[in-house]
Amino acid sequence: MARKSATVFASVVAGVAVLVVGCSDPASDSAPASTTATSGRAAPAPASGQAAPAPGNLPRITILATGGTIAGKANANSAVGYTAGEASAKDLIDAVPGIDKIATLSTEQISNIGSQDMSDAVWLPLARRINEIFAGNKADGVVITHGTDTIEETAFFLDNVVAADKPVVLAGSMRPSTALSADGPANLRSAVQVAASPDARGHGTLVVLNDTIHGAHDVTKTNTTSLQTFVSPNDGPVGHVDAAEVHFYRPATEQHRPRFPVPENSMPRVDIVYSYAGVDADPVNDALGHDAKGIVLAGVGDGNTAKPVLSALGDAAKKGIIAVRSTRVGSGSTVRNAEVNDDDLGTVASLDLNPSKSRILVQLLLVNDITDPHKVQDAFATR
C-alpha cells in the first residue's frame, strides 16, 4: 500500500514561497541562460497592453508544484509503496535534462500533498497566485505539477476562475520519481512545451500526460495504474506533444464557460450521491442534514436513480437546493427531460460534466448566488 504524506505547506495560508532555481528570474530584465528553444516555436504573443518578451528570449514559464506521484519517492520498506509529494519543485525540474532550453523557468511550491487531499484550501491560493502572475505579466504560461487522482477537478476549477487566456497546464505522473521508467520527467517536459506554445493560448486549462493534451472540461482518469489512464471521453484529446513539437487538433474556441472570480472563502458544501441497485433516499437526506446547498447525483445510465431518490431530489430542489443529475457511467451526456422529467422535478441535467466536475460548477454557482434551476442549467450548457 502506498503511504501518502499530507503536508500542506504553511505557504498556502501565509502566501507562497518563491524559489527561483537554476534559471534566470522571469520577473527580472536579465536575459535567460539559454536562447535556443527546442520546441522550435516563438514565445507566446503577449496579451494586449502587456510587454512582449524581447526577441530571442525564451517563453517564461512558472512551475507551481502541489505534490502527487510526480513528486513521489519509493518507500524503502515496500516493493510497490511510495510516498506521494516528497520531491520539491526544484527536484522535479532537475530531473528533466534540457528543460531550460525550452523555457526560462521559475518554481514555487504551493503544497506537497497527494491529490486525494486536494481541496479548496489549496485551490483558492493557487488560483489567486496564477491570476497574480498573469496580471503582473510575470510569466507567459504556468505549469502545475499535481497528483493524478484529482487533477481533473483542479483543472476544471482553474478553467473557471483563471482570468487570463495564457496557458495553464497541469502535469502529473503515474510512477514515482524513483521508479524505473518514471513518467514524471517526460510529462513535465511535455507540459512546459505546451505552456510555452503560442497555440495553447485560449484553450483554457489543459492536462498533459503520456504525450497527450486534454481539455479541462472533458478529461478524466480511467485506469488506476496505467500510463495511458487519461482520456477525454466525449470530445477526444485536444492535441498531442512529441519531442519536437506541440500539435493541437482544433483551434481554441471563441466561447468559454462563464468565468467566475476566485471565491474569497471556502466554497459551500455540495455532496455527491452515488446510485446503485437497491439505493434508497438516505444519502440525499444525510446530505441535507449536513447542510449541503447542492446535491449531485452520480446516477445510473442517463443520470437516473430509484424512485425514492428522485423524489427526495425533487423535494430538495423545491426547497432551493441545487439538484443536478450526472452519471456514474464515465462517458456520454446526461440528457435533460429524457428518462427523467427535470421540468417537473426542478432538477438540472449535467450534460457532459461528470459528477466531480458538476460538483465544482455547482459550488461556484452558489458562491455567485446563481441558484435558479434554469440559470444553473444554462451554466451547464455553456462551454
Ligand code: GLU
Ligand atoms: N493519490 C496520489 C495523488 O493523486 C498519487 C496518485 C498520482 O499522483 O498519480 O497525488
